[in-house]
Amino acid sequence: MPAKSSTIVTALTVAALVAVGVLGYQASASAPDSLNEARKDSHHAPKDHRDHNDKKAKAPAPAPVPAASGTGRRIVYSLGAKRVWLVDAKGTALRTFAVTPSTVSPPTGSYAVGSRSVSVTGSDGIAIEHVVRFAAVNGVTVGFSAAVNGSRPAPDAGKKTGGIRESREDGKAMWDFALHGTKVVVVS
Missing domain, CATH: 1.20.5 (Single alpha-helices involved in coiled-coils or other helix-helix interfaces)
Known part of the structure; x- marks a missing residue:
């Protein structure tokens, strides 16, 4: 050259x-x-x-995983504490966070993640993301989700909704953890 x-x-x-x-x-x-x-x-x-x-x-010390929530890899949802734990196979909480409950709550017991959606409109009309559904109660689908606008208002008591709201950051963590079939344990 x-x-x-x-x-x-x-x-x-x-x-x-x-x-x-x-x-x-x-x-x-x-x-x-x-x-x-x-x-x-x-x-x-x-x-x-x-x-x-x-x-x-x-x-502050993280809230301990409820003792009556079983064993193994699971999501634990406490109705009374309004809190969720993402628990690994050894029983260690990888993450815990507060949630805003829906107007319709599932009975205590064990469930499994049945479906997931990246983004949809919630039963309350709000755009939501990282939807993880695990139960149906009287025709109302119950699951975890995060509002795209980041809000977590108390649900309208006059409407039957199944969306358990979490922050967007917690919603992403839930999405990554809660694959189809993941055990969900609801405790009081």
């Missing part, structure tokens, strides 16, 4: 690399804060919001 052609190719390569670098920088600088926070969190241990200079500050 002649020297002049080699110089042109090198210059074009350098220009292309600079352009890609600038575009990458602009994309990361204009990304939503939530995405940038997720990137930061993915490279570090979970955030501890306590003041490290305050030796007395302690994070």
Whole structure:
């Protein structure tokens, strides 16, 4: 290759690399804060919001898995505590979170995830995502879901709804954990 052609190719390569670098920088600088926070969190241990200079500050202990919820890998839903646990095969809670119950609750007992939907409109008319259904009570399908707008209002007591609402973050965790057939244990 002649020297002049080699110089042109090198210059074009350098220009292309600079352009890609600038575009990458602009994309990361204009990304939503939530995405940038997720990137930061993915490279570090979970955030501890306590003041490290305050030796007395302690994070609250996670709620223990209800004793009467069986064994093995399962989802535990406590009607009274309005809380869910995602439990691994060894009985360790991988995650626990508060939920907003529906107006129709399943009786205590053991169920299985019967169907899932990425996104639909809930029985209350709200757009929802990560829907994990596990029971039917008097013609009302009961399952976990997250409102796309992030809301978790108390359901209208005058309507029969089966949507047990969780935050979008918890809904994603539920979706990843609750494959078809996953055991769901409802306790009082």
